[in-house]
Amino acid sequence: MLTGKDGWLVLGEGSNMLFTRDFEGAIILMRIQGVNVMKEDDRCVHLQVGAGENWHDFVRYSLSMGWGGLENLSLIPGSVGAAPVQNIGAYGVEVESFILAVDVYDVVDRSVKTITHFECMFGYRDSVFKRAGRKRFIIMRVWFRLEKNRRPVLDYAPLRDHFLAAGNVEPSLMEVSEAVIGIRRSKLPDPAVIGNAGSFFKNPVIDTVDLERLVNLNPTIPYYPADEGIKVPAGWLIEQCGWKGFREGAIGCHHQQALVLVHFGGGRPGDLLELARRIRDSVTAKFSIHLVPEVNIVGEQL
Ligand SMILES: Cc1cc2nc3c(=O)[nH]c(=O)nc-3n(C[C@H](O)[C@H](O)[C@H](O)COP(=O)(O)OP(=O)(O)OC[C@H]3O[C@@H](n4cnc5c(N)ncnc54)[C@H](O)[C@@H]3O)c2cc1C
Known part of the structure; x- marks a missing residue:
């Protein structure tokens, strides 16, 4: 493969990337298309989807076909192929719940192979594709299992409140998707209008000892249980350090969501x-919690 000093890099739609310098190597733009039904019965459908498909278009297409599961993940920017990389998630749902397997080109073995759900090693904003498979696997297609009789997941409070306020106790999956789109549009900057990569940092996962320490010092701290421990919203920590709405020249912290750094x-x-760095260090100083980036940084790291 043609490469330079930096080797190679796959790019979907670039919505979760921060280039701090030019990339000296081969950039592979993933543009494999296609949504193929591989198996179907009364309860579910198995789909094989090209990694270059736009994520939101695929979500909307699946809902229009009556295939449920991805409604809470509506309007997440990017491509289908990038979805398993950080196991995209929003509004109480993670994409791994619907991924059966991932077809990749293995650059080491020089062969096409199928990585099972188990082998993907999904975690919170994490997978094998961010670790051992990072410089090895080029995702070509993703296999999904979607449901035909799915009930909406309304665990996320703003989503539940939206339907309670509307007196809609049994929203359709399409209505859930519309609500998610509305909430996202009202809270998050559109990257087509103002440069951003979504959440800049991951929500830190802490243990019960740390939680007790934090609650004693900050009784209002929000937290919620996660598979790996207890998750604390990074946006809240950043806001408590006074960064929300901060702007210095061309760079700032979004006025509605402190976790999103913006480029004007x-x-x-x-x-x-x-x-x-200043944000990360202030959170460390105030809470003794170390934030790590969610965004993929190419070049000088944080
Ligand atoms: C406004 C905004 C809101 C967002 N909200 C959310 C959210 O709610 N939840 C969430 O999880 N994320 C969110 N994100 C992050 C982003 O949408 C996801 O990470 C998305 O999956 C990125 O897709 P992409 O095609 O743009 O990937 P890119 O940015 O192009 O790539 C991201 C990473 O995946 C790798 N990659 C991409 N395609 C492939 C492939 N085919 N094979 C191997 N590696 C590949 C890249 O090398 C890179 O490391 C948000 C981003 C923005 C800008």
Whole structure:
């Protein structure tokens, strides 16, 4: 494969990337298309979907066909192939629940193979594709199992409140998707209008000892149970350090969601990194919690 100093990199739609310098190597733009029904019965459908399909278009198409599961993940920017990489999640649902397997090109073995759900090693914003498979697997297609009689998941409070306020106790999956789209549009900056990569940091996962320490010092701290421990919203921690709505020149912290760093145009990558470091360090100083980036940084790291 043609490569330079940096080797190679697969790019979907670039919505979760931060380039702090030019990439010196081969960039592979994933554009494999197609949504194929491989198996279907009364209860579910198995689909094989090209990694280059747009994620939101696929979600909407699946819902229009009556296949449920992905409604809470509506309007997440990016491609189908990137979805398993960080196990995208939103509003109480993670994509891994619907992924059967992932077809990849293995650059080491020089062969096409299927990685099972188990082998994907999914975790919170994590998978084998971010670890051992990072410089090895090029995702070509993703296998999904979607449900025909799915009940909506309304665990996420703003979503539940939306339907309670509307007096709609049994929303359809399409209505859930519409509500998610509405909530996302009202809270998150559109990357087509103002540069951002979504959540810049992961929500930290802590243990019960740390939680007790934090609750004693900050009785209002929000937290919720996760598979790996207890999750604390990084946005809340950043907000408590006074960063929400902060702007310095071309770079800032979004006024509605402190977890999203924004670029107003004309700034330098170094400025963004500098702000991210200041935010991370202030959270460490105030809460003794170390934030790690969710965004994929190419070049100088945080
Ligand atoms: C406004 C906004 C809101 C967001 N909200 C959410 C959210 O709610 N939940 C969430 O989980 N994420 C969210 N994100 C992050 C982003 O949408 C996801 O990470 C998405 O999956 C990125 O897709 P992409 O095609 O743009 O990937 P890219 O940014 O192009 O790539 C991301 C990573 O995946 C790798 N990659 C991409 N395609 C492949 C492939 N075919 N094979 C191997 N590796 C590949 C890349 O090398 C890179 O490391 C948000 C981003 C934005 C801008």
